[in-house]
Amino acid sequence: MKDLHDYSLLHHNTFNIDARCRRFIEYENVEEAQYICKNLSADDQPLMMIGGGSNLLLTADFNGTVLHSAIKGIEVMSDNEDEVKVRVGSGVVWDDFVAYAVDHNWHGLENLSYIPGEVGASAVQNIGAYGVEAKDYIYKVEAVDIQNASRVTIDADTCNYSYRQSRFKQEWRGRFLITHVVFRLSKTFIPKLNYGNIRAKLQEQGIERPDARQMRDTIIDIRREKLPNPAVEGNAGSFFMNPVVSRSKYLELMALYPFMPHYEVDADSVKIPAGWMIEQCGWKGRSLGNAGVHSKQALVLVNRGGATGNEVVELCNAIRRDVKEKFGIDIHPEVNIIRK
Known part of the structure; x- marks a missing residue:
């Protein structure tokens, strides 16, 4: 078990933001997790549980205790x-x-x-x-x-x-x-091919009926092409959730944007890609301070180098305002924003 104080979370968040926490505890088995819970005190509050930090945006030092699992197997x-x-x-x-x-x-x-x-x-x-x-x-x-x-x-x-x-x-x-x-x-592999450009990517390779390994390799290729490497540009992958709207709202937008991509959810609702709306608002590839929108995937916000968490939040808010103004849709962060 690790128990560290005044600890940097730089290597525990893929946005590469150097915020610190008052205490950091890492447990390697169930018994250690139970021991930690039995011995936490009021001084440890607030608590924050993290994984790999790939869905985390730190806007300030965390004045509490961070708990992280190192349980393998x-x-x-x-x-x-x-x-x-x-x-x-x-x-x-x-x-x-x-x-x-x-x-x-x-x-x-x-x-x-x-x-x-x-x-x-x-x-x-x-x-x-x-x-x-x-x-x-x-x-x-x-x-x-x-x-x-x-x-x-x-x-x-x-x-x-x-x-x-x-x-x-x-x-x-x-x-x-x-x-x-x-x-x-x-034990039976049934490929799911009807989302994004999976079929097109497989066709490029001359594959009509992929096996599981070919499917995995294709998904990896697609993600590598579209998403930045956090070691080069800090990011948390898709920053926003794709909004689900009513069918009436969808039909209203389709009348204005007949080539708008969309995904059927059920008889009453449709999912609209947030990345497409962000791109239509002119944000793809743009920056605000040291934070920016990825040039290949508008759903991804990136740390251009030295960005603070608050700079990323400012960019997030500006994008949300523009999407709301243009499409009348609220988009919400998928990333967990930790505020002071």
């Missing part, structure tokens, strides 16, 4: 001819787990390849990409209740998962230290 819980249930430590790097699953012919997560962060955060954020969400495969979440240091196992159905949301982000915020996530994966 991938363990098969049950296995039959149709599916496998696998228990994964919350500190496992997400893409390492996806690669492991593909190598073992466990299917479903291929479209979530190359998403930064750690497994524990996938259960909090309900990460998603290219038509797939983590909630589609999460079976249970194991955690320690900070209030009484007890171990709990939570069914996925109880987590109220929705688009980039869960009870861990709402009423359970700050209550649990996630230790493991149990996934239910299929």
Whole structure:
């Protein structure tokens, strides 16, 4: 277990912002997580749980205690001819787990390849990409209740998962230290090709019916082409959530923008890509101070070098105002903004 004071979080956030916390505690197993919960005091408040920091924007030093899981391990819980249930430590790097699953012919997560962060955060954020969400495969979440240091196992159905949301982000915020996530994966590979430019990318390679490894490699290629490397330009991937609007609002916009990309959600609602709207507002590739909008993907805000968290927030707010003015739609950050 690590227990450090006045600790820099520079290497714990992919925006590469050098903010500090009063105390940093890292646990390597369930028992250490329970020990921490039993010994937290009022002096440790407020608490902040982080994973890989790939969905985090720090706007100031954090005057509290940061808790981070370093629990590793991938363990098969049950296995039959149709599916496998696998228990994964919350500190496992997400893409390492996806690669492991593909190598073992466990299917479903291929479209979530190359998403930064750690497994524990996938259960909090309900990460998603290219038509797939983590909630589609999460079976249970194991955690320690900070209030009484007890171990709990939570069914996925109880987590109220929705688009980039869960009870861990709402009423359970700050209550649990996630230790493991149990996934239910299929032994049969069924490619999901109808989102973004997946089919076009496969056709470029002469692939009509991809296998799981080809699918994973294609998703990785797409993400590398569109998204900046955080080591070069600090970023948190997609900064905004794609808004879901009523069908009447969608029809109103289509009358004005007949080539507007969109994705059907259900009979009453449609998802509009926030990146497209941001680009239509002229923000793609532009900067505001040391913060900017990525030149290849307008959904991504970047640290051009030396940006503060507040500069990124100012850019975020300017973009939101312009999108609201042009389209009449509120877009909201997907990134967790930590304010002073």
